[in-house]
Amino acid sequence: MRESTAYRCQECGFVGAKPGTCPDCARAGVYLPLVEERVAARRGGGHRVAPPAPAAVPLGAISVEQGDRLPTGIGELDRVLGGGVVRGSLILIGGDPGIGKSTLLLQASQALAAAAPPVLYLSGEESAAQIKLRADRLGIAPDGVYLVAETDLSMIESQLDALKPRALVVDSIQTVFLPELESAPGSVAQVRECGARLMRLAKARGMATFLVGHVTKEGAIAGPRVLEHLVDTVLYFEGERHHSYRVLRAVKNRFGSTNELGVFQMGERGLAEVSNPSGFFLAERPQHASGSVITASLEGTRPMLLELQALVAPAAFATPRRTVLGADYNRVCLLLAVLEKRAGVPLQSQDVFVNVAGGARVVEPAADLGIVIATASSYMDRAVRGDMVVLGEIGLTGEVRRVAGLAARLKEAAALGFSAALVPAGNLGDDGNGSLEVRGAATVDDALRALLP
Ligand code: TYD
Ligand code: MG
Numbered sequence: 001m002r003e004s005t006a007y008r009c010q011e012c013g014f015v016g017a018k019p020g021t022c023p024d025c026a027r028a029g030v031y032l033p034l035v036e037e038r039v040a041a042r043r044g045g046g047h048r049v050a051p052p053a054p055a056a057v058p059l060g061a062i063s064v065e066q067g068d069r070l071p072t073g074i075g076e077l078d079r080v081l082g083g084g085v086v087r088g089s090l091i092l093i094g095g096d097p098g099i100g101k102s103t104l105l106l107q108a109s110q111a112l113a114a115a116a117p118p119v120l121y122l123s124g125e126e127s128a129a130q131i132k133l134r135a136d137r138l139g140i141a142p143d144g145v146y147l148v149a150e151t152d153l154s155m156i157e158s159q160l161d162a163l164k165p166r167a168l169v170v171d172s173i174q175t176v177f178l179p180e181l182e183s184a185p186g187s188v189a190q191v192r193e194c195g196a197r198l199m200r201l202a203k204a205r206g207m208a209t210f211l212v213g214h215v216t217k218e219g220a221i222a223g224p225r226v227l228e229h230l231v232d233t234v235l236y237f238e239g240e241r242h243h244s245y246r247v248l249r250a251v252k253n254r255f256g257s258t259n260e261l262g263v264f265q266m267g268e269r270g271l272a273e274v275s276n277p278s279g280f281f282l283a284e285r286p287q288h289a290s291g292s293v294i295t296a297s298l299e300g301t302r303p304m305l306l307e308l309q310a311l312v313a314p315a316a317f318a319t320p321r322r323t324v325l326g327a328d329y330n331r332v333c334l335l336l337a338v339l340e341k342r343a344g345v346p347l348q349s350q351d352v353f354v355n356v357a358g359g360a361r362v363v364e365p366a367a368d369l370g371i372v373i374a375t376a377s378s379y380m381d382r383a384v385r386g387d388m389v390v391l392g393e394i395g396l397t398g399e400v401r402r403v404a405g406l407a408a409r410l411k412e413a414a415a416l417g418f419s420a421a422l423v424p425a426g427n428l429g430d431d432g433n434g435s436l437e438v439r440g441a442a443t444v445d446d447a448l449r450a451l452l453p
Contacts, residue, residue, distance in 0.1 A: 007034035013188050013226060037189050038182035069255075070166070070208065073111020076264060076273045077104070080235060080248050082256015085112075085167070088206040089255060090199050092173070092227065094213040095237035100246055101212045102126070103270050104237065105169045106135060106145075108210070112167045113144030120165035124151040124175025124185075138270040151176050151185065153194050157201070165207060170198060172212035173227070195227045228252065239266075243359030245280065246271065259300025278305035278416050281358040287386055291378030294418070295370035296389050296409035297362050303405070303412035305389065307357040308367060310374035315351045326356030328363070332371060335394060339372050342398030343444045345379055365393035366403040369422070372444055373451055384451050385420070389413040392424040398444045402426040410436050422450060 006015050009022035011032050016023075022032045069084035078084050085091065095101050106121065113119040123131055128147045135142065146163055150156065153176045160168070170176060176194050177185040184190065195211070202209040211231065228234050232254040239246035248262040263274040274280050282305055286292055291310045296303055308327075315321065324332045332354050339345045354371060356362055369392035377384050384390070391409060392400040403409075406427050413421060414435045423431065425440035441447035 004038070006037050008037050008183075008188055009034055010188050013192070035183070035187065037187070070112065070116050072108045073114060074104075074108055074273065075275065076248065076262030077108055080250050080256075080260050080262045081233065082250075082253055082260070085208045086232070086255045087166075087208055088203050089232040090195075090202045090209045090211065090230070091233040091235065092211045092213050092231045093235045093237055094215050096215060096241075098241070099237050099239055100264070100266055100271055101237055102131075102171055103134070103138070103266070104248075104264070105171060105210055105212065106131070106140060107138060107270055109145045109167070109169055110135075110138075110140045112208075116166040117144030118146055118163055118165050119144060119167045119169070120146050120148065120159065120163055121169045121171070122156065122176070123147065123149050123171045125171055153178050153197055154180070160201065160205065160207075164205075167208040167210070168198075168202070169210045170212065172214055173198075174214050192226050192230075195230050199230055240359035245274065245277075245359060257300070259302075261299050261302060278303075278412055281306055281360055282416065284357070285386075288383045290381045290383045291374050293370045293374040293377065293384055294389050294413075295362070295367045295391050296413050296421075297364060297367055298405045298409055301405075301408070303409045304360075305412060305416055305418075306360050306362060306367070308362075308370040308374045309355045309357055310371065310378045311353040311355075312347070312350045312375060312379040313353075315349050320347070320349060321351040321353075323351075323353045325354070326359070326361045327354060327367065327371065331365070331368070334396070335368055335372050336375065338394055338396060338398055338444060339375060343372075343376070343448055345376055347375075347379070350379065365401075366391045366409075368392060368394040369400055369424075369441070369444075369447055373447060376448055376452055380452055382452055387418050388420040388422060388451070389418050390422045390447070390451070392422075392427075392441065392447070394444060400424045400426075400441050400443060400447060406430050410438070422447060 007019050008015050009032055012024050014022050014024045016034050019034055022034055025032045068087045071078055071084045093101055109119045109121050128149045131147055148159055173191055174186040177190050178193050181189050181193055198209055234252040236249050236251055244266045246264045246266055250258045263277040264271040265274050285307050293308045294305055295308055296305050322333055336347055336352060340347050370390045373390050391403055393403060395401055402424050410421055410431050420437040422439050422441055425442040428440040431438045439450055441450060
């Protein structure tokens with residue numbers, strides 16, 4: 001076999017013939033060294049006989065097998081996967097270190113093993129003994145779950161032949177390697193080749209395969225983007241380190257919607273499903289406190305009630321502080337400017353702190369009105385009635401704009417015992433069932449008059 005040398009960027013996967021910095025990344029202002037890699041040249045070389053091209057088939061004539069989904073036994077995970085895991089699919093789960101990826105997959109292995117044994121758990125990060133200790137703590141019975149602390153992927157095939165697992169977990173893709181590549185585990189070349197090898201194994205054996213992927217400081221899965229292109233499903237496991245709640249989100253799914261999200265709580269005995277996230281986030285809500293407003297946010301198709309909190313206090317320094325947790329900083333600054341200019345609430349000599357309780361995060365503009373009302377409520381030191389949800393997007397002229405999916409949001413609020421809602425005036429009429437007292441607001445001023453007269 002002939003060997004050749006190539007120089008590869010570890011960020012974007014660019015390959016050059018000479019050492020230096022990556023020209024692609026340099027264009028974006030980042031200077032990264034190209035890393036030397038030795039590649040074994042393909043045997044044979046020269047002329048190869050082209051295999052016959054497969055014939056094209058009319059789309060309508062293709063038959064699809066139904067019932068190829070396995071429930072993982074964890075409802076929130078099944079929901080994100082689009083109703084269970086598809087046989088032979090490759091699923092990448094990314095997340096910060098310590099967020100609970102290994103815990104989630106160990107719990108899923110146990111549940112999958114009950115439905116479709118055996119399950120093989122390949123760990124390159126922890127020893128078998130460490131995993132056993134964790135399993136004991138989680139109360140996982142070992143039936144049907146097999147462990148192997150192996151990182152050489154070329155050895156794995158014999159294990160698969162012997163065990164014939166229905167599902168495989170690789171924890172993590174950055175620790176496994178193929179010995180025929182010279183670069184280190186975790187490098188772009190290794191991650192990509194191992195990913196491709198696992199893809200072929202998963203498809204050929206009809207074996208559902210979960211890959212754990214580490215994320216970089218920027219929050220993307222380490223290794224080349226090609227890994228995300230290669231796999232069928234990419235999930236991100238997120239959460240605040242110091243809060244117990246975790247969210248599993250699909251960013252790509254060939255077998256389902258990417259709008260779904262699963263909510264978990266990390267506890268003494270691992271991850272527990274949170275089937276009622278609104279109740280979870282509202283559990284510690286203060287009663288009759290100023291600066292607290294409940295909004296109904298829509299995550300994909302799932303409505304979730306969140307508590308928005310604001311604290312307004314006289315500024316200690318000439319430049320007032322704006323501190324925002326759980327929402328977009330620039331958006332909050334814009335909303336404070338609208339509140340000041342359009343509703344006459346003087347904030348230029350006030351520090352403003354905005355927080356979404358429980359470590360949750362709002363991304364959609366439907367929370368705008370809630371943030372504005374919470375801020376005004378704290379400034380006036382008057383509480384907003386506690387049985388009301390507030391929602392609406394705010395424009396720069398102080399108008400309250402329509403939000404999507406109002407009926408679903410109000411249904412969730414009614415289910416949690418709320419009795420009234422303040423919604424954009426333009427949305428009046430699409431509130432679905434009439435169990436809530438619904439009021440409309442066309443401007444920020446309207447909303448303030450309605451809630452803080
Ligand atoms: P882990 O699954 O090892 O994270 P990852 O694989 O994403 O790096 O989770 C580690 C964290 O979870 C650790 O900080 C402790 C916590 N944890 C619990 O709080 N309860 C538990 O039952 C378990 C197993 C872990
Ligand atoms: Mg881990």
